[in-house]
Amino acid sequence: xTGVTQxxxxxxxxxxxxxxxxxxxxxxxxxxxxxxxxxxQGPQFIFQYYREEENGRGNFPPRFSGxxxxxxxxxxxxxxxxxxxxxxxxxxxxxxxxxSYNEQFFGPGTRLTVL
Amino acid sequence: GDSVxxxxxxxxxxxxxxxxxxxxxxxxxxxxxxxYVQYPGEGLQLLLKATKADDKGSNKGFEATYRKETTxxxxxxxxxxxxxxxxxxxxxxxNTGNQFYFGTGTSLTVIP
Numbered sequence: 001x002t003g004v005t006q007x008x009x010x011x012x013x014x015x016x017x018x019x020x021x022x023x024x025x026x027x028x029x030x031x032x033x034x035x036x037x038x039x040x041q042g043p044q045f046i047f048q049y050y051r052e053e054e055n056g057r058g059n060f061p062p063r064f065s066g067x068x069x070x071x072x073x074x075x076x077x078x079x080x081x082x083x084x085x086x087x088x089x090x091x092x093x094x095x096x097x098x099x100s101y102n103e104q105f106f107g108p109g110t111r112l113t114v115l
Numbered sequence: 116g117d118s119v120x121x122x123x124x125x126x127x128x129x130x131x132x133x134x135x136x137x138x139x140x141x142x143x144x145x146x147x148x149x150x151y152v153q154y155p156g157e158g159l160q161l162l163l164k165a166t167k168a169d170d171k172g173s174n175k176g177f178e179a180t181y182r183k184e185t186t187x188x189x190x191x192x193x194x195x196x197x198x199x200x201x202x203x204x205x206x207x208x209x210n211t212g213n214q215f216y217f218g219t220g221t222s223l224t225v226i227p
Contacts, residue, residue, distance in 0.1 A: 004158075033213075033214065033215075035215075040219070040220075041219055041220070042119075042204055042206075042217030042218050042219045042220050043159070043204075043215070043217050044217075045214035045215060045216075048213055048214065055213060056212070056213045056214055058214060090158055090159065092159075104215065105161075106151075106158040106159040106160070107158050108157055108158040109157075109158045
């Protein structure tokens, strides 16, 4: 069984640019959540996608947006990058079923550096 | 709002020492509680969880008990190994929500 995968592993952008990060959920999982983990901090919830619709959002501005595809993979897009966007971006997938929100399986993350 | 506060690190222990990492939470209702571990350069791995009061989660020698009366979920291990060196995160998910709330993490280094 393949776990959650993310691409790319590392990325360097400059301020004002746009970036797209990708996540493939674990087989059989239909829910994807994205988190931002700044250096030395715990992950912060960005948003969640379920059946291709946004299903909850944390305290992040609209320039953070996402998509989920029919195969349940997902993208995180960040526009107008700022220096503070430098972080590890984590994707987590969850299986279907009652109480499944408890089961979130994390990928290895994408390290984004904004210069 | 919902939040998690955990013991600040870094923590350095000798091999076979006893480990405790404190975690307290604030939440309405009955959240589920978790400990995640993050090894250098990797994502988060679920270590253990507890979904109701007085539940004890355990895995790989680590244990934590869901204490509603003290709103705590302290992580313990009786004898740490060098391979336990990592960052440990306490987290909760509200019973009516769908997002995790994480603590800031506690870095553990175990020396031989």
